[in-house]
Amino acid sequence: MSNKSLVSITDYSKDDILSILASAADFEACPNRTTLAGKVVATLFFEPSTRTRLSFETAAIRLGAKTIGFSDAATSSSSKGETLHDTIQMVSCYADVIVMRHYLEGAARYAAEVLPVPIVNAGDGANQHPSQTLLDLYSILKTQGTLEGLNICLVGDLKYGRTVHSLIQAMSHFRPTFKFIAPDELRMPEEYKTFCRKHGIPFTESRELTDNFNDADILYMTRVQRERFTDLMEYERVKNVYTLNNAMLAGTKPNLRILHPLPRVTEIDPDVDHNEKAYYFRQAQNGLYVRQAIISKVLS
Amino acid sequence: MERGTKELKVAALRNGTVIDHIPADKLFKVAALLEVEKCPHQVTLGNNLESKLLGSKGIIKISDRVFEESEVNKIALLAPNAKINIIRDYEVVEKRPLTLPDEIRDIVQCANPNCITNHQPVPTRFAVVKEDGEVRLRCHYCEREVRQEEVKIK
Numbered sequence: 001m002s003n004k005s006l007v008s009i010t011d012y013s014k015d016d017i018l019s020i021l022a023s024a025a026d027f028e029a030c031p032n033r034t035t036l037a038g039k040v041v042a043t044l045f046f047e048p049s050t051r052t053r054l055s056f057e058t059a060a061i062r063l064g065a066k067t068i069g070f071s072d073a074a075t076s077s078s079s080k081g082e083t084l085h086d087t088i089q090m091v092s093c094y095a096d097v098i099v100m101r102h103y104l105e106g107a108a109r110y111a112a113e114v115l116p117v118p119i120v121n122a123g124d125g126a127n128q129h130p131s132q133t134l135l136d137l138y139s140i141l142k143t144q145g146t147l148e149g150l151n152i153c154l155v156g157d158l159k160y161g162r163t164v165h166s167l168i169q170a171m172s173h174f175r176p177t178f179k180f181i182a183p184d185e186l187r188m189p190e191e192y193k194t195f196c197r198k199h200g201i202p203f204t205e206s207r208e209l210t211d212n213f214n215d216a217d218i219l220y221m222t223r224v225q226r227e228r229f230t231d232l233m234e235y236e237r238v239k240n241v242y243t244l245n246n247a248m249l250a251g252t253k254p255n256l257r258i259l260h261p262l263p264r265v266t267e268i269d270p271d272v273d274h275n276e277k278a279y280y281f282r283q284a285q286n287g288l289y290v291r292q293a294i295i296s297k298v299l300s
Numbered sequence: 301m302e303r304g305t306k307e308l309k310v311a312a313l314r315n316g317t318v319i320d321h322i323p324a325d326k327l328f329k330v331a332a333l334l335e336v337e338k339c340p341h342q343v344t345l346g347n348n349l350e351s352k353l354l355g356s357k358g359i360i361k362i363s364d365r366v367f368e369e370s371e372v373n374k375i376a377l378l379a380p381n382a383k384i385n386i387i388r389d390y391e392v393v394e395k396r397p398l399t400l401p402d403e404i405r406d407i408v409q410c411a412n413p414n415c416i417t418n419h420q421p422v423p424t425r426f427a428v429v430k431e432d433g434e435v436r437l438r439c440h441y442c443e444r445e446v447r448q449e450e451v452k453i454k
Contacts, residue, residue, distance in 0.1 A: 008443065084420050106416040106441025125414050127442055191445065 004298040005112035005119045009130040009166045014173040017137060023293035024138050024286070031289065034064035039299060042095035043069035044088065045122070046078065046102040051262065051284060052122050052131070056099045059291035068095060073103075085114060092117045097299055100124075118298040126162050132261055133166040135290040136220070139283040143257040144217055147174040153213040155181045156222035156242055156267055158188040163261045164222060168192050168201075178203040181212060183238040185229060209242055214251045219244070221260045221267050221280075245269040249277055259283050316341070316363040318385040318392075319375070324348050326378045327358030329453055333374055333407065334360070334367070341365050353381075369396070374407055376400045377451055400428050400435065408437060409452045415442040424454070 006012070012020070027033075041060035045053050048071055057067045068091075070076045077087055084107060091098055092115045100108055101122040108121035108128070123129040141147050152171065154164045158180050168178065178196065180188040180203060187205065196203050206212055213219050224242055229235035243266055244258070260268060260280040272278050322330050327347045336343050342363040351357035372384055376398040386394040406423040417424045417439070425440035435448040 084416070085422075102416075103414075104416040104419055105412060105414050105444070106422075106439065107420075109441045110416050110420070110422050124416075125442070 006130050006294055006298060007108045007112050007121045008128045009133045009170045020134055020293045020297060021138050021141055024289040027289040027292040031062050037064035039065040040095045041065045041067050042091045042098045043067055044091060044098060044100045045071045046073040048072050049101050055287045056122060056291050059288055059295055063292055088115055120294055120298055126160055128166060129162055131291055131294055132163055133170050135287040136167055136259060137170055138286050138290050139259055139279060140218055143279055144255060149175050150217040151177050151215055152218045152220060153179040153216040154220045155209060156224050157186045158182040159186040160228055161222045165192055172199045172201060176201060180205045181209055183207060210248060216256055219256060219258045223265055223267055239266055242267055243269055244272055246271040246275055249275055312390055313361045313363060313387045314390055315388055316365050317367055318387060319360040320383045321353060322358040322379045322382045323354055324356040324358050330375045330378050331360060373399055373401050402428055407453060409454045410439045410442060411446045412442050412444045415439060417441055
């Protein structure tokens with residue numbers, strides 16, 4: 001296994017995280033470089049993800065590298081029955097680093113073990129998506145000036161949402177206080193609450209979004225997904241309860257910023273988009289600089 | 301009389317290993333885990349024997365064979381209270397406690413249907429997590445955890 005690979009946010013120490021964020025700030029100041037001229041970055045997307053793939057490819061191109069790859073498993077040899085092992089072995093003969101999104105959980109860890117080149121996990125099923133976590137941290141740092149001691153409110157699908165789980169793990173280095181707001185069906189799993197208790201991270205839980213985040217520094221919204229519900233009437237009820245609109249931001253702190261991993265559906269009303277506290281599109285832009293930092297680190 | 305009956309049920313072993321106090325419903329799984337069917341030596345299996353501890357128990361006796369610790373520790377997953385006795389000249393010369401290894405490879409099936417190990421030819425790997433008096437297995441690949449009592453042997 002290449003020890004440069006980034007598979008899970010837990011692979012990175014606090015220092016690793018801070019060094020990536022500092023590097024991302026450098027790339028934001030000057031994104032166009034030639035430091036990776038002559039390198040080939042493969043982006044293997046066994047399931048589609050437009051935003052993640054394009055931002056990784058843009059990151060590579062802005063570093064001077066060339067990219068190869070595919071955006072859908074249907075256009076790869078896996079559709080002919082080739083094993084993941086064989087597909088990635090073959091690509092590792094051509095590329096210096098592989099950025100991979102796969103629908104199976106654990107695919108990235110496996111790839112990192114068998115490949116001679118480093119791998120960057122661009123999402124493995126519902127498991128990990130570390131570049132998203134790092135861009136979340138970068139967005140928090142940029143908007144708050146610090147990662148230490150913040151009040152972070154997580155809203156929506158806290159049961160299946162991998163971004164919120166990874167965010168809890170990554171923020172555990174920085175003494176946060178969490179508020180978990182979710183319907184009963186999508187509450188934060190016990191495993192992550194136990195994690196918080198073990199790390200001395202205070203948290204509260206609630207079902208109500210309204211008037212519940214006035215002391216928050218970060219409001220992290222996630223999509224409530226219809227397919228998660230066994231009772232669709234329950235889905236119809238909660239999807240509107242968890243819609244954030246502009247009026248709800250009236251009593252919030254001036255430094256509050258709203259993050260969302262995107263895509264959003266109904267959970268943030270478009271009338272929030274022009275509020276200065278809406279940060280989700282800038283957050284997506286930050287993904288570019290963070291991914292430049294990640295690719296540079298794994299190829300260093 | 302009782303002793304005589306016991307000897308008839310499970311023959312005494314001159315040299316080898318006795319694995320005792322296996323829960324009756326786990327005997328054949330333990331035997332499979334140890335791959336006793338491949339063992340060229342004499343093997344005796346007894347099941348539903350009386351046990352003060354378990355009510356009924358299973359026992360495995362294998363002649364002329366002493367297991368490596370790593371081999372036998374695998375059964376701690378299924379039968380954590382089983383006892384391993386090493387026999388020489390009909391005498392118990394060593395009692396080995398069972399301890400779960402820190403990592404379990406290619407024995408347990410991951411409970412997560414979306415884990416890569418359930419779809420691709422990838423041997424399973426689990427870290428053994430012992431916390432708060434509970435044992436859980438954490439999949440090395442998909443990072444999901446399963447409690448020891450929910451473990452499915454492949």
